Amino acid sequence: MLTGRDRSRLEALRARTRQTLLEAIGDVREVALLDMPNQRNVGDSLIWAGEIAYLRDIGIRVAYTSDIGGYRAEDVRAAMPHGVVLLHGGGNFGDLWPGHQAHRERILAELPDYRIVQLPQSILFSSDESAARADAALVAHPDALVLLRDDESIERARVQLPSAQVRFCADMALGWDAPADAGPRRDGDVLVIARSDHESASGLAAVGGGWLGDGPVRVTDWGAIGGWAGVRWRIARAVTALDRRLVQASRRWGTPRLRIAHGLAEHAVARINEENIRAAVALYAGSRLVVVDRLHAHVLACLLGIENIVLDNSYRKIGSVFDAYTGGFSTALYASSVDDARSLVEGLVST
Known part of the structure; x- marks a missing residue:
């Protein structure tokens, strides 16, 4: 559970985020939410849950959602003839995760008659060519706004995306409400969440179970979901894979998309993200504190009221x-x- 001070801080952050969203979306009451997460990444799932919560709080109806494979511009137009298109937030704006950036630029090109709002992102372009292409896509669109969740991303945008309209907004995962019964245990273990992909830079993944001597330590990352929850997760993924093949076929043959198939895919993506979050909360259960080098492993601990020590990733996204x-x-x-x-862990455990 959050302390009174932390609860007040969270509510202040949420109030500013709601106001930013109201100003960004304008006077429309319907949105499409694109690039929905469809993988085993709890951070993206927490962002998704926060986005849904914020939109609900400000009275905005989500008329259409899709992941990368399920998107078709004509489906957006059919589901929402008028409204605002929102792009899922996170840390994939740039050339570190090129598939999401290509999808983003495609949406900007195919939906020029909709206001497009990129929900809060961190950005990083290592290639001037990639940055110039993204800037060109943004300036070509008549009404696009990019929300950025940290000052360093805003500074990068001034250099690499000089034509873009940008504005600060805190990470959307802070809109997610933790279960009332979740929280730390004074006699619990130390949980280490360490990434091993190309954003990893901390060395945390190399520590073992004996990192603290005799103290209990669990070292893991966002892994596979077990039990019946894992079965539900895999079924949902299979549904989205089938929908992706149907979308590809409809593009190839120029045929309409089956509305029932898209509805099932939307439900399946929501289930994938719900199961991701549920499994992460269960992973944290019983932990005295957590040590992490994933941004949303840190955010989740803060929302659960668990002491957490955070190390940075490769480009200071977390810091x-x-x-x-x-x-x-x-x-x-x-x-x-x-x-x-x-x-720091030894100091906290000894108190």
Whole structure:
């Protein structure tokens, strides 16, 4: 559970986010939400849940959703002749995750008659050519707004996306409400969530179960979901895979999309994200504190009221968000290295 101070801080962040969304969306009451997450990444799922919660809170109806494989411009137009198109937030704006960037630029090109709002992202372009292409896609669209969730991304945008209309907005995962019965256990273990992909830079994945000597440590990442929840997750993924093949066929043959198939796919994507979050909350259950180098492993711990020590990723995505607002939670500490993190853990465990 959050302390009174942390609860007040969270509500203040949420109030500012709701106001930003109202101003960004304008006076329409319907939106499409595109690039919905469809994978085993709890961070994207938390962002999705926060987006849905914020839109509900401000009275906006989501008329259409799709993941990358299920998107068709004509389906957006059929479901929502008028409204605003929202693009899912996160950390994939740039050339680090090129598939999502290509999808984003395709939507900008295919839906020029809709206002398009990119929900809060961190950005990183390592290639000037990629940045110029993204800037051109944004300037070609008559009404596009990019929300960015940290000051360093805003600074990068000024250099790499000079034509873009940008505005600050806190990460949308902060709109998700934690279960009332979730929280830390004083006698629990230390949980380490460590990434091993191309954003990893902390060295946290190399620590083992004996990192703290005799102290209990679990080292993992967002892994597969087991039991019946895993069965439900895999069924939902199979539904979205089938829908993707149907979409490909409809594009190839120029035939209408089956509305029932899209409805099932929307439901399946929602189930995938719900199961991701449920499994993450269960993973945290019983933990005294967590040590992480994933942004949303840190955010989840803050929302659950669990003490957490965070190390950065390869391009300071985490540190920039921490400096801007999540570092203000009383449960959050920043570590500059694995050794620093261990010292902080030992200090917290001994108190």
